[in-house]
Amino acid sequence: MGFTDDSDNDLPDWLSDLGSDQGDEGIEYGEDSAFDPEEDKPEWITNDPSSGFELPEEDEEEVPDWLAGLREQHSTSTGPKTDADIFLSDDDDLDDQDWLENIRDQYVGEEGEGEISPEEELDIDFLDTIQALKAEDEQEEPPVSDDEPTVRLQDYFASPEEEMPAKEDTPDWISGLPSMGFGDRDADQPGEDEAQAEEEADTDWLRKIRDQEAAERGEPVEESPGEPESDIPEGRYPKEQPFSETPEVTGSLPAWMETLQTSGLVLPSEPDTDEELAGAGYSDEEISTLFEQDDLPDWLGSDSAPDTGPSAEPSAPSRTPEQEEDEKPIERAELPSWLQAIRPVEAVTSVAEDHLPDEQEALPSGEQERVGPLSGLRDVLPAEPHIIHFGTPPRAIPGFELTEIQRQHADLLKSMVGTESASAPTKRRTVANPQQILRWVIAILLLAFTFAAFWLSNSFTLMLPKPEGMPPENLAVISLVNELSAGDQVLLAVEYQPGLSGELEAASAALVQHLLLQDARIVLVSTQPTGPGLGDAFLQENFKGDDYISSRQYANLGYVSGGSAGLLNFASDIRQTKADMAWDQPPLSDLQTIQDFALVAVLTEDPDTARSWVEQVQPLLENPLTGQEVPMVMVVSAQAEPLVYPYYYTDPQQVAGLISGIGGGAYYETVTGPSIAQHFWTAYNVGLVLAMIIIAVGSIYNLTRNSLSGLSKGRS
Amino acid sequence: MKKFISNFRAPLGMIFAISAGLIMLMTYVLPLDGLRAIILNIVMIGAAAALVIGVFNLLAVHVKRVEEDNKALGSLVLILALVITFVVTLLQEYTGFYPDWLPGSDWLLTYIQVPVESALMGVMAVTLVYAAARIVTQRPSIFSMIFVLTLLVTMIASTQFGMDSNLGQSVQTFISHGLASGGARGIIIGVALGTIATGLRILMGFDRPYGG
Amino acid sequence: MTSFKLIMIMAFAGLMLFYYFLGKRRNLRHLRDIPAFYRLRGTVELAVEDGTRIHVAVGRGDVLSPQGASAMVGLSLLRQIARVASDSDHPPLATTGDGLLGILAQDTIRVCFEELNLAPNYEPTLGRVTGLTPFSYAAGTMPMIFDDAISANLMIGSFGSEAALITSAGERSQTKTLAGTDNLPGQAILYATAHDPLIGEELYAGGAYMDAGPMHEASLHTQDVFRWAIIGLVIILSLVGLIQGLVTP
Known part of the structure; x- marks a missing residue:
């Protein structure tokens, strides 16, 4: 998926x-x-008896050649065995032989001594059949089947008496498979000594591994399995056909089969x-x-x-793919x-x-599983x-084109399954009612108390905060405005959202009033689409008593698009915001660059916007010729104050003064006279106290309920 | 031709995006003010065009909703409001024959948009009060307790009582200008590093949010 | 100063590339646990299996401002989610509060549909601009959470206090909300209202946790290196300032 x-x-x-x-x-x-x-080699390949590893019987068919060679060596040391013996460890060999002989004796006793059992008859018949087939083979040159079961069957049905069949009893073509470890080992071997040397070479690497491991474990180096074999009389057990690159013609088979046997069915030398x-x-x-x-x-x-x-092996051009598959050696014993x-x-x-x-x-x-009945357990197979x-899905197949008939069939199939795959219509989600009720209760309480405070404002009004407690950042703003002369241009950036206009207008009303008292010229600008309209509305709604405002003598540069990039562009060249004609007439005729403003005031509720002004505009407020810097002040929402304050607190200051929230506006109005903040002050305090009570009561209630439920769970 | 363009759209987009980003970056660190002004002008126009595209996207979504569902009253109102505002603003700003007695764009902003958004602000205030009251249940931890306690102390300090008392002012200063500012600085440094990493990933072509 | 900025940027980029190639040679996936992202993976998988829709709110971060970086992270996660969920009955829905972001969100979803050979199924309205001011964006997004069978909300981008409205809608419709923003007041609000809030720069780790590529992990390691360097620098400079203040009469 x-x-x-x-x-x-x-x-x-x-x-x-x-x-x-x-x-x-x-x-x-x-x-x-x-x-x-060596370390990665499994223990069973190093013949370590402690490993206890046993190859399952079902895997017998997949035993590679080199492993068959091992088996062969094993068989040469202990005598021919049935396949079942192979799966037994070295220590149990003798016991196993006894066990098998006991079974045989018991079997013979039951059937009658000297009688040939039906199975033995079958075996003999079977071998006779093979002999007959072999004779036919010699005449008719039948194709060789690589997965000839005779080899396996011969091992399987071999009885102790038949385990070492006479040379002449074994078909020649089987004797031509020496490296597989099957068949007659007494086949005519031209180089017996070389074969033995080859066999010893094959076992050397295993012996080395075992010795090395034993040495690492601090145990005495044990005898290699090959050593006891040396005690066995030569000629008793068959010798393995040596591998030679040049096929050796024995004459018992057609030449092409001779080549096949000796070149294809070789025991690859193990790396x-x-x-x-x-x-x-x-x-x-x-x-x-x-x-x-x-x-x-x-x-x-x-x-x-x-x-x-x-x-792995030398090139064998005459091998068939099946042979290659069968003889493919496993590189690592892993x-x-x-x-x-x-x-x-x-x-x-x-x-x-x-x-x-x-x-x-x-x-x-x-x-760790986190859900469901297995919760808490580790390393479980995940359900979901x-x-x-x-990640990355696969790329589309280039050049995949359908013929018209294929397309018709595809359309037909699509129409058939179309109804099955049609998605169920979406359901409208239900609303959690208890939460909704609680929200309504809180909303009604807040609205009721706030409206009550407005309604009772004639009889109950809170005084504005004492001017003695005015924070220094507020005082800094007041000082800067006091320093303005009549006719100084002030850039007023209206960067707040309509939803927060209530707080920001209350906070900045005293500042604008102060500016008008100083006869400063106001220029509006905004990077918010609604900013120019909000600024205009703010001035017209609250200061329409002032001729300067009501006659719209102030300038509105409008919306500057592009966010921070646009802000940088504006600060670099303020004249791009209006047509050239507008800059040739009052009130903008005195302005060439942003350094021509006497004060920049930013009204915003967003700390990111405030940061953009500090980062993009403030560095350009310094006049490179005179070195004088235009001060930047900010009127921010209470939520942004902790983030903007460091720009004021730093040295040199990046923000020259700061007014935050309705509280800051209220402080300012103690200087300039009551305005919007005074109007809201009582209701604001009532709402604040009520919200505080709701949060405190709710928290205590929830905390107590949690504790009680935890206690009851602990008891249960 | 179409296939050709389709095959080269992504690489071309990537080349344009990386080139533009690198050039813009260079204008910040090298004295290339003229080039920066040109790029910024293009960017501003593009951003304004994107705003218009956003408006059309908004319109398309709600037109489709109205087409699919006859009961999509909200979408219908939105479409009507959008069209009316657009026409009124266009006529008022750029033609001289809009009658004064008719409510203009200022009126729409002051008496429709500001009250609606202020009402949403009120809903948000209710939501926040509700969430703050429930936070100790929703996320029971020591940090939630600290969150609630800090909130309550700050609110007390913001009232008339808190502002008039030395203790309230000291607590407000300590929390707002000390703890909150310090913590905010730390988070902002982390955010700035994340911003740089994101920008460089795009400049190096590892991130292609432009569909390349 | 400009050369210092350039050196810092080059060093940052070089370290990112170093960690990128190191990560390709050796497994460097040593990321601390952010449970929100693990739960997000589970939520996405459940949504796909359940046949419900995932809502990805990319926010209103202006692409031309630093806030655009958080929006890019949102688009990266949108891409990762769209790759696995686009062939479901209800492909993911992206909402934005900015025109440019709306275009990018549409483009991201379209590319994912093309990658999955589902181009004919793509609809441009899967990427929507729901409002061009913060509160109008929130107001436009809230009804979708109720209407469109959305089972999970992923808010990754720049959100201010208006995020409370979206998370509130998610809570009322009993859908899971994972949220992260670069805006600090927004973070405070999300801490109180979202099911799985992402604090601070956890927002920028989203790509690394959603297998968006080894470079995302490399950039996380680079951020860590620079963070520790800044911490060391702040401590040293503070001590120097303190000693100077004590020594100077």
């Missing part, structure tokens, strides 16, 4: 968890941690430790990659079958991930702890999460 550009996400979680060592530390194999193939890989020119990273592919399950890794590498996953936990843990302790510690613990993978 989902898509991802992250390869890790492509794997299911359980697989990626298994592969976390390979995925996360995969590079470290190649770079940091010096990948050690012996790191030296061979290094010699093959693989980098550490490539080695790591090879092993990672081996770690993948077959169904995942089939597309990218591991390269057998140069050491468990695939799916098999690792089903290994006993202790084994996995011990391996992980032994090999990668740091990585193990670094791995995060599994995500990870269904969807976030």
Whole structure:
């Protein structure tokens, strides 16, 4: 359902968890941690009896050649065995033989001594049949089937008496499969000594591994399985057909089959430790990659079958693909991930702890289940999460075109399934009623008390705050306005939203009144679409008694688009906001740059807007010729005060004065006379106290209820 | 041709976006005021055009709602209000024959938009009071307790009583100019770093919010 | 000063690239837990399975201002969500309070539909401008939360105090709300009203937690480096100032 550009996400979680060592530390194999193939080799391949690993019987068919070779060596040391014996550990071999013989004796006793059982008859018949078929083969040269079951059947049905069949009893074509470990080992061998040397070479690497591990564990180096074999008389057990690149013509088979046998069904030499890989020119990273592919399950890794590498086998032009498939050697004796996953936990843990302790510690613990019956448990398979993978979906297939007939069929199918995939109509969501009721109660309380305060304003009015408590930032604004001369231009930036006009107009009314008292010229500007209209309305509604306002002698530069970028552009060149003609006439004729203003006042409720003015405009307020700086003051909402205050508090000041909220306006009105803030002051205080009471009571109630419910839960 | 354009739309968009961003960045750090002015002028016009596009998008959405659902009364009102405001403002600002006795754009702003948005502000005040009262239940933690206590103390300090008392002023100064300002600075530094990172990701082409 | 700015920007970009390539070589996914994003993933998955719609509010951050960065994060998350939810019965719906952002939101959704070979199903109204002032934006968004079978609200962008109205609508319609803004008063309001608020710069970590690419993680690591450098600088300069104040009579 989902898509991802992250390869890790492509794997299911359980697989990626298994592969976390390979995925996360995969590079470290190649770079940091010096990948050690000996350590990664599973215990069962090192013949460590403590591993206790047993190959399941079902996997017999998948046993690779090299493992068959191992089995063969094993059989040479203990005598021919049935397949069941192979699965038993070395220590139990003798007991197993006794066990099998007991069964046989018991069986013979039941059936009668000297009698041939039906099964044996069947076996003999079967072998006779094979012999007959072989004779026919010699005459008719039938095609060779690589998955010929005879080999397996022969092993399977071999009785102790038949385990070492006479040379002449074994079909020649079977004897031509020496490297598979099946068939007659006493077949005519031209180079017996070489064969033995080859066999010993094959076992050397295993012996080295085992010795090395034993040495690491501090144990005495045990005898290699090959050594006891040396005590076995030569010629008792068959010798393995030596591999030679040049096919050896025995004459028992057609030439092409001879070639096939000796070149295709060879035992590939196992890459012996790191030296061979290094010699093959693989980098550490490539080695790591090879092993990672081996770690993948077959169904995942089939597309990218591991390269057998140069050491795998020589070129065999006459081999069929089936042969190649059968003989494909497993490069590393390493468990695939799916098999690792089903290994006993202790084994996995011990391996992980032994090999990668740091990585193990670094791995995060599994995500804890938070919902459902498995809540609280870790490492559980998620029911819902990870269904969807976030990431990049695959690209559309270019050049994918439908023919007309295909399109018609597709349309037909679409019309058929169209009704099935039609989505259900959306439902209007229900509203949580208890919450809604509580909201209504709070709203009614606030409205009732606030209106009551307005209604009773004639009989009950709060005094404005005492001017002695006026904060210094307010005093700074008053001082700056007092310094203005008649006719000085003041830029008034109306940067508030209509919804907050009530607070901002109350806070700034005293400032505008003070400006008008000083006969300052006002120029409006805004970066908000509604700003110019709000500024105009603010002046006209509250100061229409002033001729300067009612006759609209002030200028309105309008809306400056572009946010901060537009603000910077405006500060750089204020004349872009109006047509050139407007700048040639009063009241704008005196203005060339932004430094020509005597004061810049920003009215805003948004700290980000205030910051934009400080960052984009304030640096341009300094006249580069005179060095004089135009002061910038701000009238802000109470919510923005903590964010704007540092610009005032810093040295040098970026904001020369500050008025915040209705409180700041009220302080200012103690100087300029009552205005809007005075009008709202009583209702504002009543609403504030009521909201405070509601929050306090609600919090205490909820806190108590939480505590009581927690106590009752604890008791239960 | 269409396929050709379609194939090259994304890379071209990316090239334009990265180039414009880099040039703009350079104008801030290098003395390229003339170039910056040109770019800013283009940007301002583009932003204004985008505002108009936004209006048309708004209109399209509500027209579709009206088409699909005959009961979409709100959408119908919005469409009518938008058209009336647009026509009135156009006539009043750019023609000389709009009668004075008719309510103009100022009237619409003062008596419709400001009251409506102020009412929403009132709803928001109710919502905030309600949320503050419930926060200790919704998110029971020590931080919620601190949040509520700070809120109450600040509100007390903002009243007449708090402003007239030295204690109230000291508490207000300590919280507003000390703790709140300091915390806000810290958050703003974090936000600024995030802003720089986001901008650089776009400039380097790793983020392509323009659909490339 | 200008050269200092340039050096800082270059250093920031260089460190981002360093962490990017380092992250491609080694797994650097050491991100602290932000439960809100884990819950967001679960919410998105549930919404897709449930056949409901996800509402992504990108806010009203002006793209031409610093607030545009938070809007870009919102668009990144919109893209990630649209990639997994666009082929559901109800593809995600994006709302914005700015004309430019509206265009970008539409473009983002359109590209996701094209990537999923669903271009014919794309509708421009999936990216909507619901209002051009903060409160009108909130007022235009609130009814959609009730009407359009929305099961989750993701508010990532620049929101002021009007965010309370949107979260309130989400709470009343019993839909989950994850919200983050770069606006500080907005953050205070979201802390009290949203189900999963994102505080401070957590907003900018959204891409890293939603697998938007290794560069998002690299930029987080870079931010951490610079943050610690700034902290160290502030402490050192404060101590120097304090000592100077004590020494100077």
